[in-house]
Amino acid sequence: MTGIFFATPSEKCTRYWVLSGFSIGTGILITVLNGGAPRPALLIIGNSILILGVVLQWSGIRAFYKKPLGYAGWIIAAIFFVVYCALLLQEAPARHRVILLSAVMLSLLILYFHEIWTSQKRHTFASMLSLGAVVLLGIDYVFRFSIMAFKYAVSLPTTNSLLSITLTYLIPTAGTMLLSFGLLLLYFERIVADKHHLATHDDLTGLFNRRAIVAAGEREVSVALRMKRPLAVAFVDIDFFKQINDKHGHHTGDRVLVEVAQVLTRTCRGIDLAGRYGGEEFCIILPGMEQDDLPVVGERLVSAVCHHNFPDAGSVTISIGLATLAADERECSWAGLIRKADAELYKAKAAGRNCYSMAAVNRQDLAATA
Numbered sequence: 536m537t538g539i540f541f542a543t544p545s546e547k548c549t550r551y552w553v554l555s556g557f558s559i560g561t562g563i564l565i566t567v568l569n570g571g572a573p574r575p576a577l578l579i580i581g582n583s584i585l586i587l588g589v590v591l592q593w594s595g596i597r598a599f600y601k602k603p604l605g606y607a608g609w610i611i612a613a614i615f616f617v618v619y620c621a622l623l624l625q626e627a628p629a630r631h632r633v634i635l636l637s638a639v640m641l642s643l644l645i646l647y648f649h650e651i652w653t654s655q656k657r658h659t660f661a662s663m664l665s666l667g668a669v670v671l672l673g674i675d676y677v678f679r680f681s682i683m684a685f686k687y688a689v690s691l692p693t694t695n696s697l698l699s700i701t702l703t704y705l706i707p708t709a710g711t712m713l714l715s716f717g718l719l720l721l722y723f724e725r726i727v728a729d730k731h732h733l734a735t736h737d738d739l740t741g742l743f744n745r746r747a748i749v750a751a752g753e754r755e756v757s758v759a760l761r762m763k764r765p766l767a768v769a770f771v772d773i774d775f776f777k778q779i780n781d782k783h784g785h786h787t788g789d790r791v792l793v794e795v796a797q798v799l800t801r802t803c804r805g806i807d808l809a810g811r812y813g814g815e816e817f818c819i820i821l822p823g824m825e826q827d828d829l830p831v832v833g834e835r836l837v838s839a840v841c842h843h844n845f846p847d848a849g850s851v852t853i854s855i856g857l858a859t860l861a862a863d864e865r866e867c868s869w870a871g872l873i874r875k876a877d878a879e880l881y882k883a884k885a886a887g888r889n890c891y892s893m894a895a896v897n898r899q900d901l902a903a904t905a
């Protein structure tokens with residue numbers, strides 16, 4: 536897993552995971568090489584590096600979900616280190632050390648579980664696989680903890696009983712492999728989601744890009760026709776945007792675009808779809824919007840931008856062209872609808888800007904442009 540994550544080291548989580556793999560491997564190596572008559576110093580170092588590796592993996596999971604570094608894992612690791620040293624200094628039996636290790640691992644696995652469970656908006660196969668693996672490992676450590684606490688030596692790593700081999704080697708190996716596989720799938724899921732977002736969203740404003748808003752518009756028109764539902768579209772253009780660029784520079788122009796996009800999104804309803812159509816043009820699809828409600832929407836959008844305070848550019852206004860598809864329309868196309876809205880936008884510009892203009896959709900016009 537470490538090797539694959541290392542292949543894409545640009546994200547913070549991959550660095551944690553690489554370090555985690557390295558630490559867990561080193562910790563296990565030191566512990567194994569320390570062998571039958573272990574030296575306390577090497578035991579402390581080996582087990583502490585192992586726990587450090589598990590904490591780093593947890594930090595990797597946090598970084599994966601873009602959360603700041605949490606301290607819980609490091610506190611658990613520090614407690615482990617201190618208690619483990621104390622146990623060795625007291626020459627406590629191996630049983631106590633295994634109990635401590637199991638308790639610490641269980642606490643860390645609970646942190647893993649909490650992170651994966653609360654960070655996923657929607658659970659996918661990958662997240663369920665990771666959670667399943669964490670639960671499997673958790674159950675294993677509960678068993679080890681309980682058996683060691685009540686029945687001496689049954690599940691020591693050195694014991695050859697079937698139970699010991701299962702609890703100490705088989706379940707942890709299977710659980711770790713499943714967890715690695717689950718995290719890897721989660722990672723790929725996110726790469727695909729990021730790529731999809733890049734392909735469908737405008738870099739600057741974060742709204743849908745032209746291709747995506749056209750695709751969404753075509754789909755919404757088909758749904759509206761099939762379900763006999765009304766639909767409206769708002770074609771928005773920032774007034775005298777060239778002057779804003781010329782007077783304040785392109786950087787300020789870009790900021791104005793971002794802020795206008797935010798104001799439009801805030802002013803629309805949750806089901807409306809907003810996209811950047813071109814340079815300083817935006818398009819908003821308004822599903823279910825009746826012709827009679829359009830003036831309210833037009834007025835609200837114009838006034839929201841007009842009253843917004845743009846720190847660097849002063850006052851900014853927009854003009855809007857609105858067009859509707861009535862609920863009883865039979866034939867219509869997105870191209871026809873947007874053409875109508877565009878024509879209305881020119882009327883709004885001609886009427887002095889900072890206003891909206893609207894038209895009912897004429898069925899013949901639309902059929903002709905389909």
Ligand SMILES: Nc1nc2c(ncn2[C@@H]2O[C@H](COP(=O)(O)OP(=O)(O)OP(=O)(O)O)[C@@H](O)[C@H]2O)c(=O)[nH]1
Nearest residue numbers: 772773774775776777778780785786788789814815
């Ligand atoms: N800063 C910035 N400017 C852009 C971007 N895309 C297009 N523009 C500029 O937007 C300006 C559009 O100007 P015009 O089409 O003349 O329109 P306008 O000045 O808004 O005039 P009206 O639409 O008639 O009110 C041009 O100067 C483009 O260079 C962008 O992504 N960032």
